[in-house]
Amino acid sequence: MPEYRMLLNPAANHVYRQATPALAAAELEVTAPFVTAIEPTTVGGADALRFSADDPDELVLAGQSSLLACFEENGGWLRPLELPELRVLDDDLVTIPKYPGKTNEAFTRLLLHLTLSQVARPGPLEVLDPLAGRGTTLLAAWQAGQHGYGVETDEKAFDALVSYLKTYLRAKRIKHSVQVTPVRRDGRSIGRRLDAEARLDEATRDRSARPGQPRLKMTVFTGDTRDAAALFGRKRFDAIVTDAPYGIVHGAEHRGQGRQNTQGHQNGRDRSPQGLLSEAIPVWRSQLKAGGALGIAWNTYTLSRAELLEMLAETGLHGLDEGPWLNFEHRVDSSIVRDLVVAVAD
Numbered sequence: 001m002p003e004y005r006m007l008l009n010p011a012a013n014h015v016y017r018q019a020t021p022a023l024a025a026a027e028l029e030v031t032a033p034f035v036t037a038i039e040p041t042t043v044g045g046a047d048a049l050r051f052s053a054d055d056p057d058e059l060v061l062a063g064q065s066s067l068l069a070c071f072e073e074n075g076g077w078l079r080p081l082e083l084p085e086l087r088v089l090d091d092d093l094v095t096i097p098k099y100p101g102k103t104n105e106a107f108t109r110l111l112l113h114l115t116l117s118q119v120a121r122p123g124p125l126e127v128l129d130p131l132a133g134r135g136t137t138l139l140a141a142w143q144a145g146q147h148g149y150g151v152e153t154d155e156k157a158f159d160a161l162v163s164y165l166k167t168y169l170r171a172k173r174i175k176h177s178v179q180v181t182p183v184r185r186d187g188r189s190i191g192r193r194l195d196a197e198a199r200l201d202e203a204t205r206d207r208s209a210r211p212g213q214p215r216l217k218m219t220v221f222t223g224d225t226r227d228a229a230a231l232f233g234r235k236r237f238d239a240i241v242t243d244a245p246y247g248i249v250h251g252a253e254h255r256g257q258g259r260q261n262t263q264g265h266q267n268g269r270d271r272s273p274q275g276l277l278s279e280a281i282p283v284w285r286s287q288l289k290a291g292g293a294l295g296i297a298w299n300t301y302t303l304s305r306a307e308l309l310e311m312l313a314e315t316g317l318h319g320l321d322e323g324p325w326l327n328f329e330h331r332v333d334s335s336i337v338r339d340l341v342v343a344v345a346d
């Protein structure tokens with residue numbers, strides 16, 4: 001069976017770089033059923049994966065989140081594969097923003113790819129990040145040609161996303177509209193919403209192998225994620241992709257203590273995301289289209305995998321929990337060991 005080498009993108013973050021080969025191997029095993037005998041290796045000192053495949057699907061290889069380049073091995077020589085370009089916008093859309101609490105963009109791409117791999121519908125898909133921060137998931141979704149939707153409680157994070165989008169789209173000369181409007185309920189203001197659209201011109205679209213998606217949409221509300229269904233109304237999403245608060249840089253806004261928010265809920269800082277997730281997951285579940293998938297990353301020091309799977313099961317979601325799905329846990333720092341679960345409807 002023909003053998004291949006996939007060179008892996010060297011992550012800027014040293015810790016994530018160490019975790020990348022194992023994560024990339026698990027991602028390939030989950031998303032590329034035609035591949036066998038996957039193992040981490042190096043090519044000229046650079047991290048890579050070795051695998052075997054008969055007639056590999058190039059679109060699937062091109063979709064791997066850590067892919068730098070792929071080669072077929074031929075009598076000791078490596079022949080480069082010209083894989084299709086799946087990104088509709090440049091990498092710097094996601095890599096330029098740098099701030100404490102940002103979810104590593106390479107990890108965000110991994111979680112997005114794994115979650116979307118469980119959605120059978122053709123794109124462009126509608127992706128919700130109900131703990132959006134400054135929008136790493138939403139920007140990664142745009143880069144992959146999908147629409148992004150979000151909810152975020154931190155007004156400063158919301159403002160930073162708005163100004164970044166305006167600056168980036170203007171600097172790249174991409175036709176766009178970015179609007180922020182107040183949100184009112186019963187005559188009083190309860191927050192703000194961002195509505196952005198990027199109109200990709202022929203040149204931007206033609207570089208991608210994806211069927212042309214001329215307009216990418218983004219809507220983000222300020223507010224509490226447990227009000228996400230109220231904020232988005234009847235809208236349903238193909239995928240929900242989110243990185244839960246780690247209880248370190250970002251506390252979880254948790255009801256039951258502290259000040260009241262604009263919707264009349266009690267807020268407070270809770271160092272564990274457990275309370276937040278147990279209240280938010282049923283809300284998010286109600287926002288998922290039939291055939292949709294939910295991908296969550298979280299800090300295993302604050303919540304066990306079994307507890308999270310149980311929360312998901314209570315809403316009728318089945319967390320994928322076998323084989324390579326168990327290989328995504330990795331250390332981020334001394335207080336964070338991150339894992340992910342992708343769940344689909346039973």
Ligand SMILES: C[S@@+](CC[C@H](N)C(=O)[O-])C[C@H]1O[C@@H](n2cnc3c(N)ncnc32)[C@H](O)[C@@H]1O
Nearest residue numbers: 102103131133134135136153154224225252253
């Ligand atoms: C781990 S961070 C996500 C970071 C994001 N992926 C990024 O790269 O910018 C979790 C986010 O959840 C937000 N958050 C915490 N509790 C919330 C709540 N109850 N409702 C909405 N957002 C909340 C925090 O403000 C923080 O931005």
